[in-house]
Amino acid sequence: MIERNARLDIIIVGAGLGGLAAAVSCALAHHRVVIYEASKELAEIGAGLQITPNASRLLRRWGLEAEVEAVAAEPTLLAVHRYSNGKVLAEERDFDMKMRRKYGAPFLDMHRADLQKILFNKALSLGVRAELGFRVSRVVSGPEVVLESGERVHGDLVIGADGLWSKCRESMLGKSDQPLPTGDLAYRIVLELDKITDPELREWINNPQVHFWLGPYSHAVGYSLRNGTMYNIVMLCPDDLPKDVSRSKGSVGEMKALFSGWDPILTRFLEQVDQVDKWKLMHREEVQSWTNVEKNFVLIGDSCHPMLPYLAQGANSSLEDAAVLGGLLSYVKSKEQLPRAITLYERLRKSRSEKIVRETFHQRDAFHMPDGEAQELRDSLFASQFGKSISCKFPSRWTCPEVQPWLYGYDSYHEADEANKSHPLSSIGDIGSASPQSL
Template sequence: MVTSQSPLNIIIVGAGLAGLAAAVGCALAGHKVVVLEGARELAEVGAGLQITPNASKILLRWGLPMEEAWAEPSFCTVHRYSDGKILAHEEKFAENNRRKYNAPFVDMHRVDAQKMLYHKAVELGVEVRLSSRVSAVREKGNGAEVELKDGTTFPGDLVVGADGLWSRCRESLLGKSDEPLPTGDLAFRIVLTLDQIKDEDLRRIVAEPQLHFWIGPNAHVVGYSVRSGTMYNLVLLTPDNLPPEVARQPGSLDEMKGLFDGWDPILTRFLECVTSVDKWKLMHRAELPSWTNDSKTILLIGDSCHPMLPYLAQGANSSIEDGAVLGGILSYVKSKEQLPKAIELFEELRKKRGEKVVRETFHQRHDFHMEDGPEQEERDKLFASQLGKDQADVKFPSRWTCPVVQPWLYGYDAYKEVDEAMQRQPL
């Protein structure tokens, strides 16, 4: 990566993972960056994240102290829902990921990842302005500007919309209201501390990080440790029964336990430890024809243009990739006149991949949510054919260990991608 000799003024809307990753990437490239965030503070909310090698290699390259907060699962196991029967198991999951991708697969709390990115951005000179609610984004002169609800405007050479699923920047770019679409699924999100878990067998699962899936008809569950094995994250994916206008609300413990009654006793014992739970409607968006405007002064990244179902844990990882690729490309910009070509290249590198991952998440949902019957039996036979092997050697219903999907998903190197693209077509 080089450093730009002609700093741009970049305005980023949103201080989530996508916005902060873009801020770090662009600041490392030598540009002046302001981040506008509507919240009054970076709130301590959220649950676990799985940081896969395609993103962990970026965060480690940026010098984030991830080791202080991560838990690295040693193995990965997929269980049948009703009895906990092992369908798939990779014993050397951590070792294999490091060997194949030169980067770890780790689990973190979202708050920890956001804080690390925030502190790195500030350390690099990024200005983060809270309580800055955006009302509109528009082209202005040979750049763009952001207008806040209070009328304040921020002009820039480039405005980056990283304001998530309910993006105002997306609406400004399209010139119309654009509501997210329901997927038909919702998530119960749970984080347990060790203090909440009295069962010694369960405490050992938390303290010795490992990755577990339970898959069943129209639903599945993922469980993993965070914060060095002192907390346990559970995500329960089920059919959506929230009212159309409700995106999130407190969940009922009785409802949650009832939905998973008769599932693996290990899982239901974890659920007995839960004292509160939230329900989140899972939303998606149709693919956009472009992530940028004609003059290439407004750009969408992250959930504003490629929101992802959590079935491959790639939402955060893909957003981090966006930030690294954007910063990598902009590090080559020697004059403002090169910006349109740089943004064209960003879209060329990122749009196809982002949308491919989105589509793959729906395939993973299908393979994990099969009703009991002939198709499920064939799936389980394929699982069984790979048991006992160090790694699967055929295309696999679990992309987490699939030798076909995992390499292009986890093996992606954002900075290498940029450098190779620049060799092919310099700005």
């Protein structure tokens, strides 16, 4: 147990998934935590999430397994289809059992709002103070958070978890820094089972599975939520939104036209849609550091490594950040050890997260091939491994024997523990030049 006078006063900016996860992990490490969130309430916004084993094991560690699984869907199959006729290019049967057997934790599909609510309630139960309706304008040395009201709040550590449009990132860099378009946008759809009468579509929703459809410059993914009572579809295609628009109401007719001629089961799902939103997919350039020089101000999640959704690692990676940070802070026995913990955090997390970001672009390339020679070679590779134990770098990273274990096998708390063994926070030596591989 950390001595009371050694507990840190931690300020978290943002009550998204990363900020709430950080609040939970830091509170479990016996530090005092307050969150400042601009929204006045945590509304049910967003859509589906794929919680992969690298994150679901953290939810279990935080005592949330039963609550999460009560509102999740666990897919029994992961299938990849050709867009035009629905031909199955690749599939992994008994996917649920294989994930638990290989990684000791489940692959779960759930609504973002459900996970946010679960994490928020857990944080409150641990004594975290949540200040909603307080917008942060900047972070200054001290460290201090400056609210739009002008009020200043001082802490021992500030964690910037304020997402893609991060004010904390701008404070860290000392300049305005706008997200960059990727050239893609997403149509996000959530359908409710009780509003659908088509028996085959109801069967798809009732029996949780993950389905991808690969097409020219576009792809779609569908999966069940809330124990098979909702269906989440994301349609990813070239961006046609104006430069200064990041989200807008979409035209259902336009969306259907873009995906006309695709697999009939998918287009039948689209016939159930009466409204849809369009989201511009954005990214950011890598930054030199996620921390300030004093090591008392740090970024996590989308504020420092926003990810395209093609590997579903945005939320999962934010939870990894939170767990590694909380795991390291559990070893802090005096405030003088904080800079060492923050240095270790950046060494552990930055290279992995940025590698995942790059891998998402590779997955987009593999999924968005226009019809032609490269697409035929890709589909031939799919065919060569169908029904077999995959033995090569696979076009679908979701079941690739190289990428999947690296993504899903990651244990944040183990990484933090091993880093502290190699570079104890209680020691005096410098770790400024330590590489991630040496930690």
